[in-house]
Amino acid sequence: MAAEKAAHGAEGGLALDPMHQFEIVRHIPIKFVGIDASFTNSSLWMVISVAVISIILLSGSRKLIPGRLQSVGELGYEFIANMVRDTMGNEGRKFFPFIFTLFMFVLATNMLGMVPYSFTVTSHIIVTFTLAMTVFIGATIFGFYKNGLGYLKLFAPDGVPIVMLPLLIVIEVISYLSRPISLSVRLFANMMAGHTMLKVFGAFVVALGWMGVVPLAVMVAFTGLEVLIAFLQAFVFAILSCMYINDALHPHH
Amino acid sequence: MEADAAKLIGAGIAAVAMAGAGVGIGNIFGSYLQGALRNPAAAASQQTNLFIGFALAEATGLFGLLISFILLFGV
Numbered sequence: 001m002a003a004e005k006a007a008h009g010a011e012g013g014l015a016l017d018p019m020h021q022f023e024i025v026r027h028i029p030i031k032f033v034g035i036d037a038s039f040t041n042s043s044l045w046m047v048i049s050v051a052v053i054s055i056i057l058l059s060g061s062r063k064l065i066p067g068r069l070q071s072v073g074e075l076g077y078e079f080i081a082n083m084v085r086d087t088m089g090n091e092g093r094k095f096f097p098f099i100f101t102l103f104m105f106v107l108a109t110n111m112l113g114m115v116p117y118s119f120t121v122t123s124h125i126i127v128t129f130t131l132a133m134t135v136f137i138g139a140t141i142f143g144f145y146k147n148g149l150g151y152l153k154l155f156a157p158d159g160v161p162i163v164m165l166p167l168l169i170v171i172e173v174i175s176y177l178s179r180p181i182s183l184s185v186r187l188f189a190n191m192m193a194g195h196t197m198l199k200v201f202g203a204f205v206v207a208l209g210w211m212g213v214v215p216l217a218v219m220v221a222f223t224g225l226e227v228l229i230a231f232l233q234a235f236v237f238a239i240l241s242c243m244y245i246n247d248a249l250h251p252h253h
Numbered sequence: 254m255e256a257d258a259a260k261l262i263g264a265g266i267a268a269v270a271m272a273g274a275g276v277g278i279g280n281i282f283g284s285y286l287q288g289a290l291r292n293p294a295a296a297a298s299q300q301t302n303l304f305i306g307f308a309l310a311e312a313t314g315l316f317g318l319l320i321s322f323i324l325l326f327g328v
Contacts, residue, residue: 019326083301086301087301182312182315182316185312185315185316185319186308186311186312186315189315189318189319189322190311190315192322193318232304235304236304236305236307236308239301239304239305239308240305240308243305
């Protein structure tokens with residue numbers, strides 16, 4: 001890779017490296033029992049995201065007629081509460097805090113990633129994979145806790161001919177095990193590809209000089225699209241988590 | 254063939270998987286619009302299913318993109 005980068009620099013084409021924005025920088029190096037637990041720019045932006053969520057949700061007044069900040073909080077609450085009720089039914093209400101936290105964290109990190117010169121936490125697969133694994137392991141343990149071994153019926157739907165069962169069980173197990181991968185890769189790839197694309201197109205604007213006005217207009221549209229995707233992916237992440245927990249709640253579909 | 258060149262070509266071929274995701278996503282939103290224009294009253298209630306279908310269709314394509322990322326930056 002180093003040789004490739006040097007070659008690019010020598011050509012003098014795109015001087016901006018689109019992957020530079022994903023670099024992890026240690027701000028405060030911390031060694032914890034041999035593990036590198038440094039406070040990086042990723043950690044910093046996670047803290048900022050949590051701070052922004054806290055400011056929006058906590059600093060608003062609690063009036064009967066909400067102000068602007070309180071409205072935002074109430075809107076988010078109602079949105080997620082409706083989604084949880086629609087996908088999981090009344091039984092799923094106890095998972096509302098978890099889903100709300102998940103949605104708000106992913107949304108805040110995605111949106112703060114759109115700020116120029118910021119760092120997109122969700123563009124690293126380790127972050128999204130940890131979130132997805134939390135949902136997956138939690139849902140699996142809860143499914144066995146609630147249904148006992150009956151949870152395994154999830155892999156063998158009712159009304160399937162006996163001949164088909166061996167094949168179907170294999171397929172269902174594979175699709176179940178690939179859930180955390182697809183959940184994490186979707187968010188990570190969307191954020192990473194989107195930000196790389198913005199950077200590459202941004203380099204076109206710079207390279208074209210005054211003619212760069214044309215790609216600049218496209219850039220504005222793409223930035224709007226990226227904001228939409230940032231919201232959509234947070235929503236999709238939350239709703240698929242709901243679906244997985246719903247499978248644990250009601251394994252008979 | 255040089256190994257580096259083969260890696261880049263492989264990454265390019267792996268990214269073709271996104272074409273399938275594009276077809277799938279277009280199909281989902283197209284079908285949704287068709288249904289929604291025929292019966293606008295039922296459109297809002299199906300939005301959850303729309304986004305689940307969208308997410309599932311996109312995931313299959315993104316697996317290919319992931320392979321391409323691994324080839325470019327991982328191996």
